[in-house]
Amino acid sequence: MAHKWGMVVDLDRCTGCEACVVACHAENNIPTAGEDQAARGRAKHWIRVERYWEGDFPNPRVRFQPVLCQQCDEAPCEPVCPTYASYHTPEGLNSQVYNRCIGTRFCANACPYNVRFFNFYNPAWDKPLQLQLNPDVSVRSVGVMEKCTFCVQRIKAAEIQAEAEKRELKDGEFTTACAQSCPSKALIFGDLNDSASEVARLASSNRGTKLLGELGTKPNVTYLERGTWEDATHG
Amino acid sequence: MERRDFIKISALSGVMATLEGCRSAEKQLIRFIPEEELIPGIATIKPGVCTVCSAGCGLLVRVMQGEAEVVRHGQQGLIKMGLAKKLEGNPQHPVNQGKLCARGQASLQMLYHPDRITHPIKRTGPRGSGEFQAISWDDALKEVSAHLGTLQASGSANSLGFLSRPLSGQQGELMTKFLKAYGAPPPVWYQPFDEAVLRQANLFSFGHAALPTFDLHLADYVICFGADFLGTWNSPVAQSISYGEMRQGRPGRRAKLVQVETRMSQTGANADEWIACRPGMEGVLALGIAHVILAEKLAPQAPGSRPGSLIDGWQAGLPEYAPEAVEKQTGVSVAVIKRLAHELAQSGLAVAMIGGPPLAHTNGLFNALAVNALESLVDKSSILSFTPQTGDAAPVQATLAALHTLSAQPPQMLLLYEANPVFSAPPATRVREALAKIPYIVSFGSFIDETSVQADLILPDHAALESWIDSVAESGSSRAVASLAPPAVLPLHDTRPMPDVLLGLGRQLGGEVAKALPWATYDAMLRAAFVPLRTRPGSIDVKTDDDFWDAAQTQGGWWSSPSTSPPLAAVKRAPLSAASPQFAGAAADFPFYFLPYVSQSFADGSLAHLPWLQELPDVLTSAMWSSWVEINPNTGDRLGIKQGDLVEIASQQGSVRAAAVLSPGIAPDMVAMPVGQGHENFTRFASGRGANPLSILAPLTEQETGSLAWAATRVKLVRAGGPEQAKLVLFAGGMSAFPHEQERR
Numbered sequence: 002m003a004h005k006w007g008m009v010v011d012l013d014r015c016t017g018c019e020a021c022v023v024a025c026h027a028e029n030n031i032p033t034a035g036e037d038q039a040a041r042g043r044a045k046h047w048i049r050v051e052r053y054w055e056g057d058f059p060n061p062r063v064r065f066q067p068v069l070c071q072q073c074d075e076a077p078c079e080p081v082c083p084t085y086a087s088y089h090t091p092e093g094l095n096s097q098v099y100n101r102c103i104g105t106r107f108c109a110n111a112c113p114y115n116v117r118f119f120n121f122y123n124p125a126w127d128k129p130l131q132l133q134l135n136p137d138v139s140v141r142s143v144g145v146m147e148k149c150t151f152c153v154q155r156i157k158a159a160e161i162q163a164e165a166e167k168r169e170l171k172d173g174e175f176t177t178a179c180a181q182s183c184p185s186k187a188l189i190f191g192d193l194n195d196s197a198s199e200v201a202r203l204a205s206s207n208r209g210t211k212l213l214g215e216l217g218t219k220p221n222v223t224y225l226e227r228g229t230w231e232d233a234t235h236g
Numbered sequence: 237m238e239r240r241d242f243i244k245i246s247a248l249s250g251v252m253a254t255l256e257g258c259r260s261a262e263k264q265l266i267r268f269i270p271e272e273e274l275i276p277g278i279a280t281i282k283p284g285v286c287t288v289c290s291a292g293c294g295l296l297v298r299v300m301q302g303e304a305e306v307v308r309h310g311q312q313g314l315i316k317m318g319l320a321k322k323l324e325g326n327p328q329h330p331v332n333q334g335k336l337c338a339r340g341q342a343s344l345q346m347l348y349h350p351d352r353i354t355h356p357i358k359r360t361g362p363r364g365s366g367e368f369q370a371i372s373w374d375d376a377l378k379e380v381s382a383h384l385g386t387l388q389a390s391g392s393a394n395s396l397g398f399l400s401r402p403l404s405g406q407q408g409e410l411m412t413k414f415l416k417a418y419g420a421p422p423p424v425w426y427q428p429f430d431e432a433v434l435r436q437a438n439l440f441s442f443g444h445a446a447l448p449t450f451d452l453h454l455a456d457y458v459i460c461f462g463a464d465f466l467g468t469w470n471s472p473v474a475q476s477i478s479y480g481e482m483r484q485g486r487p488g489r490r491a492k493l494v495q496v497e498t499r500m501s502q503t504g505a506n507a508d509e510w511i512a513c514r515p516g517m518e519g520v521l522a523l524g525i526a527h528v529i530l531a532e533k534l535a536p537q538a539p540g541s542r543p544g545s546l547i548d549g550w551q552a553g554l555p556e557y558a559p560e561a562v563e564k565q566t567g568v569s570v571a572v573i574k575r576l577a578h579e580l581a582q583s584g585l586a587v588a589m590i591g592g593p594p595l596a597h598t599n600g601l602f603n604a605l606a607v608n609a610l611e612s613l614v615d616k617s618s619i620l621s622f623t624p625q626t627g628d629a630a631p632v633q634a635t636l637a638a639l640h641t642l643s644a645q646p647p648q649m650l651l652l653y654e655a656n657p658v659f660s661a662p663p664a665t666r667v668r669e670a671l672a673k674i675p676y677i678v679s680f681g682s683f684i685d686e687t688s689v690q691a692d693l694i695l696p697d698h699a700a701l702e703s704w705i706d707s708v709a710e711s712g713s714s715r716a717v718a719s720l721a722p723p724a725v726l727p728l729h730d731t732r733p734m735p736d737v738l739l740g741l742g743r744q745l746g747g748e749v750a751k752a753l754p755w756a757t758y759d760a761m762l763r764a765a766f767v768p769l770r771t772r773p774g775s776i777d778v779k780t781d782d783d784f785w786d787a788a789q790t791q792g793g794w795w796s797s798p799s800t801s802p803p804l805a806a807v808k809r810a811p812l813s814a815a816s817p818q819f820a821g822a823a824a825d826f827p828f829y830f831l832p833y834v835s836q837s838f839a840d841g842s843l844a845h846l847p848w849l850q851e852l853p854d855v856l857t858s859a860m861w862s863s864w865v866e867i868n869p870n871t872g873d874r875l876g877i878k879q880g881d882l883v884e885i886a887s888q889q890g891s892v893r894a895a896a897v898l899s900p901g902i903a904p905d906m907v908a909m910p911v912g913q914g915h916e917n918f919t920r921f922a923s924g925r926g927a928n929p930l931s932i933l934a935p936l937t938e939q940e941t942g943s944l945a946w947a948a949t950r951v952k953l954v955r956a957g958g959p960e961q962a963k964l965v966l967f968a969g970g971m972s973a974f975p976h977e978q979e980r981r
Contacts, residue, residue, distance in 0.1 A: 013490075014480040016466040016506050017855040019836070023341040023848050027322050033847040036861040036925075040965045049967065050855050052505075054900055058868055059512040061900040063505035065855065127350040127920070129728065130847075132304050132319050136277065181324060184335040184473045185466075185480030228483070230492035230508045 004160075004170070005093045006151050007193040007221040008180070009203040010067055013228045014187035017065035021048050021179035021188060028152060028178035030138045032124030045118040047149040048179050064227065067188070069179070070095060070116045070149035071212060071220030078108035078117065086146070092156070093193075093221055097148055104144035113213050117148045151190070152177040172198040193221065265305065266313035271726055274301040274318050283326060283792035285705040285719040286340045289839060290402055291471040292707035292717065293340060294329025294792045297724040298322040307354070307730040310372070320347060320701050320725050325473070326792045330713040332473040339839060340473070342848040346699055347728070349845065351919035352682050353696040354729035363672060366689050366917065373732065376695055381744040383676050384418070387649055388745070393419030397647035397674075399426055401654040401842075405706040405718065406765050410735050410753070411653075414742060417752035424638040428660035428840045428911075428930060431470075432634040432943040433595040437604030441543035441612070442804040444622040445632050447711040449474075450587060452491070453481035455619050457583035459494045459525075459576065460503065461518040461607050463591025467502035468834040470591060471712030479506075492583075494576065496521060497593065499831050499866065499908040500901030502855055511576075512903055515829050515947060516817025517566040518594035519606030523547065523814075524562030525577045526610045527554040534581035535613055543806045544609040548813035556814070580614045587611060587619040593831060596947035597817040600938040605812055612804075623709060624716040624799050626769065634942040636665065636935070643670040652679040653697075653734060658686040659915060659928065660841055662944065663889055664935035680734040683845060685918045697734040702727045704735070704759045706766075706793070714800075715774075719793035720766060722759070733758060769794045820934030821888050821950035828871075830887060830951040831908040832929035838912025841930075844922035845915075853967035854910065856901065861965045863894040863913040863926025867953070868904040872896065875953060880964045882957035885909070887949050889934055892927035893956055895964035907953060 025031065025048050034044040048069040055062040076095045079087045086101035087108045109117040123143045126134070134140065137154040141147045159175040172191050180188040191200030203209075208225040211218075274280065277300070284295030302319040305312060323344050327334030346352075356376040361367025371379075387396060396418060398411055402425040411423045431447055439445035447470050452458060465475045482491040495507035498515050513521050526544075529535050530553045544550040549557075559570040580586045590607035594600065611620055639657055643666050650671070657667045671677065671690045679691035688694060697703070701724045709717035735758035742753040755761040763785050769775060770784040774797025778784045788794045819829070834840060837849040844850070850861050857864060865883055877883055883896045885907060894909060902908055914928025936945040 011484055013483045016476055016479065017502055018337055018466060018472070018476060019852055019855055020336060020338045020341060022852055023338040024336075026848050027341055027344060033851050036850075036963075036965060039851060039860050039967070040963070044851055044853075044860060044967055046853070046967065049853065052856060052858070057900045058870075058903060061500060061510065063500065063856065063901065065505065129304065130345065130348045130350060132302060132348050132728075133321060133344060135321050136300055136302070178322070181334075182336050182341060184332075184337065184476035185483070186477075187480065225484075228490050230490060 002194050003091055004192045005194040005221070006072065006156065007093075007191065007200055007204060007223070008151070008177070009189045009200050009223045009225060011187045011189070011203070011225040012064070012066060013225060014185040015050070015065050015067060016185050016187070017050050017052070018184060019050055020182040020184060021067060022046055022050065024178040024182035027133070028135060028138070029150070030134050030140050032126070038121070043121055045147070047116065047118070066224070068114060068116060068212070069222065071114055071218065071222045072151060074219035074221065075217055077111040077113065077218060081107040081111045083107070094151055094153060095148070096150065096153065097146060099139060099141055099145050099147070102145045104146065106146065108146055113216055113218065117146050120145050120147065266311065268306070268308055268313045268315040270316045272318055274316070276301045279321070280318065282724040283721045283790065284323065284701060284724050285707050285721045285792070286336070286343065287700045287705060287707070288339050288343045288843065290404065290710060291331060291473065291712055292404065292709040292719050293332035293336060293473055294326030294719050295336070295340070295721070296324045296326050297701060298324070299724060304728060306728050310730065318725050320344060328791055329719065329793070330715045330717050330795050331471060331709050333477055335473050335477060337473050338837070338852060339843055339849065342843070342846045343700070345846045345848055346682070347701050347725070349683070349919065351684070351845070352699070352729065353684065353694055354731065356696065357694045359692045364690050366684060368694065371693070373730070376693055377737070377740065377744075379693060380678055380695070381741055383649055384741060384745055388418065392648055394421060395648035396420035396651070397642065397649070398423040398651045399642070399653070399655045399657070401425070402427055404708040404710065406762050407706070407735055409765070410738055410758070410761065413752045414738055414749060417748040418745070424635070424642070425633060426635050426638070426655035426657055428635070428944070429834055429946070430633070430635040430943055432632050432941045433600040433938050434591060434604055435632045436941050437601055437608060439632065440546055440807050440809055441605060441608035442622070443807060444804070446622055446625075448589070448620050449623050449711045449713065450478065450589060451619050451621065451714070452478035452587070453485060454617060455482055455585050455587050456489065456491050457580055457586040458482070458491060459496065459580060459586070459588045461496045461522065461588070461590040461603070462594040463589055464501040464503045464834065465589065465591065466506060467836050468839060471709070474712030492579070498829070498903045498906050499833065500856070500899070501592070501833065502836060504901070505856060511568055511572065513566045513568055515593065515831075515906065516597035516599055516603070518590065519599065519603035520557065520562055520814055521566045521568055521573070522588065522606040522610040523554050523557040524559055524566070524573045525580065526613055527557040527562070528559060528574050528577035529581050529613060530554060532577070534577060542609075543605065543612045545806055546605045546809055546811055547609050548811040550609065550811070585617055585619065586614040588614060589620065593833070593947040595938070596945050598936055598939050598945050598948055599815040599817045600943070600945065601940040602812050602815050621714065623711050623713050624796060626708065626716050626718055632941070636661075636937055636944045637942045639665045639667060643667065646670045646673040648674070649676045650674045650678070652677060652681065652688060652691060654681045654842070656685045656687045656842065658690070659918070660930050662933040662935045663931060680737065682731070683919055686916055689917050695737055696729070696731040698723075698727055698731050701725055702731075703733045704762055706762055713795070714798045716772075716796040716799075717793065718766065718769065718795070720762065720788050721792055722789050735761070766794060772796055815939065817948065818936065819948050819950045820936050823950065826887060826950035826952050827905065828951050828953060829906040829947070830885070830929070830932070830949045831906060831947055832911050832933065833908055835910040835912040838910075841912040841915070841928070844912045845919040847921050850921055856899070857897050858967040859897065859964060860967055861925065862963060863909065864897045864964055865894045866897050866899045866902045866908045868902050869898040869900060871904045872898045875955060877953070877955045880959035880962055881955055882962035884954050884956040885932065885951050886954075887932040887934060887951045889949070890932045892929060892932055894927045895959070895962035897964070907951065
């Protein structure tokens, strides 16, 4: 059976430490925008941690929520692209074909999750910071839209390796950079079509919700709601 | 055109093109023969040790072949070499178990930082001017050993100082041995947020002068007084791993986290219940809870030498800490105190912990002893324990006292390693002035910062990934852990590892120093220290010392089998009674408590030079690249301060300016600022950016330990300008505040 890549974000485990954010920058050659460009809303974070404040002092509450591309099955970003740069892969990824992209930014407008980032400039690294760049991931040039790929380079590498060894991919054999770094194991990545995988098991949890699920985008990222002590103790 | 002309023109343009090509510096570079064998496109995974904080996490370094400009034998050239591409946690390592925090991930940029010092430099301009010129390693080392020799010969060997960031393991051992044999006082381990108060308290309460380890995955109830244990405190990765387990790792069982603090930290944001307590009164609150447990006999008192015996009135049931009295002092209601006591006692597996701001008051030790007493009352299953150690615990050292000694009697010569007190010590310590009085300063750091710019000579160290690195975990595991890693990559620049430079200087000095440091290289010293661990229980199963040494390098260190915690017993000591916290500045003139807090991105400020961390949105505010001050919205209304306005924060010691962030997570009578920005001189990414809250701290100290009471300053606030002047850069909201496009291209 074909793979269907998905992720579970356990909001009860997430601490907001943002290890995932830096891990993603290191893995995916995301350029640093700098203060001026960041002030213009051009900083790129394929994964971010949002915060929602409720209540006032002395009873404030915060909820953290990591947001990345939801890799929707009915992705609003795909049909709007005039050049088919936003494209749905057979394994369920919303991929971005950089050399088709002509920078209309329609996809970013259509995306309700605000997870697509436009390259307003050619990226630059002060020497020798460029030596860190991951050779497995292309650097995006000016005029091109970019977004989370579920670390497609890791997916491909693992698939090729498994095929060369004439075996099935095992659950947990590889994972995305964000999930690999996550100290509290709030991010779990895997194959939703493999019913024995951890991600498939957790995605069917009764705590599971979809981000803006009412829009009918059918995300492949499932959020597990925060628990409460009272529920666990008395319920 | 004739055929001959065509050939001439072609030849000429060919030559011109070649000459043009030669003009670009890169094309003039020599190509060196590769020094290691690598297959292009295939990653090699090598062990590493994280040096960003003292937690001592194990790394896996992803190395791939690339082409770099390097210096070999004084000659610049191009070489195909292994380059570190990504840092991951080492899954075998007992502390971080394959995980790694944002700061650890970003430390990769230290290796490739564009402002690294690439070769030895010697000061040419006045002190602090930043004017240096290149000097050869031979000349530089001759100069240092001449200075060391002269100083020793003139009988003032005790006037050599060594100021370093804390180093566990053999690097620290090497410095200590060097200084002892030379005749100088021991090294000063400088860090602005030292844990002297907690180590002292744990020595009194439990008999261990160390930071504790928490097996949170065993707990059903956690009450935490101020420690940001998921963010920056102690061993955050290890603590976050077990936090994840206590939340969702045990089906049907989910622990409760209660956080007591005055400004909501990242940890507080994750709590099930967040309790605001008056600053410095956390110990009183802990004893109020203990009072209810004792009075209502909710938990049996264990016999023996218990931490409670260190608190005045414990045996009598803490009569002074009745909930009504405690409510008056802490601002926490009687109902809440009683409920917490019942919840703690009923949950069989509870733990109380303390860290951060409650210890940074003049009564910090009392707060720590009080929480330790509550901990031993409610923790029946050793959720708090101490990581077994391979060597003796270092004596508790309060940083501030050492700095005062430095200022009072500046040494004749100072060796400096990655400590930056000019940036992070309160101005009243007058470190900058003291450095000006020191005739000769040598720095081993890789970057120019506010302190190392004062040096006369800089002998840059290799980056951590280019060096032999070891570290000993003080906490975070039930195993004794000594991490070890050989260099993951070859050096990029004309730098030399600090330990090897010290060993070389020792040989040149001869006499006692050479005798104390008989190793030719630092890895020989490491081997001598690691090989005896082979015979310890649970060690790596190999036949010979050589095999053990190889295996330790491959696995990323040595660790023992899990062991039960060493026994906890309180030291006999006169009991302490409650002391009120003192603050610098009268409440009438300076109406706000001031809390500088360890930043999620920059820790104590030593990571502000890494662009990934500058652009990392703060998780509670989404601020990047800037400084801000957190103010309660009601306070903002009262003072006419809006989100993003420029605010001046003034203490008796001085003032700083930063953008206002209105936050419901802070008390109306407190303002808080993250530490890390406000560097005058610390690479292109951090210099001249934001403000440094440590620069307005009063030099108040914790009464018993002499540690800096960094939460004991009071300030006043005034609006100093609008958002245009404040330049608060937020990630969230960036799109809605999208400015008109002036710079179209």
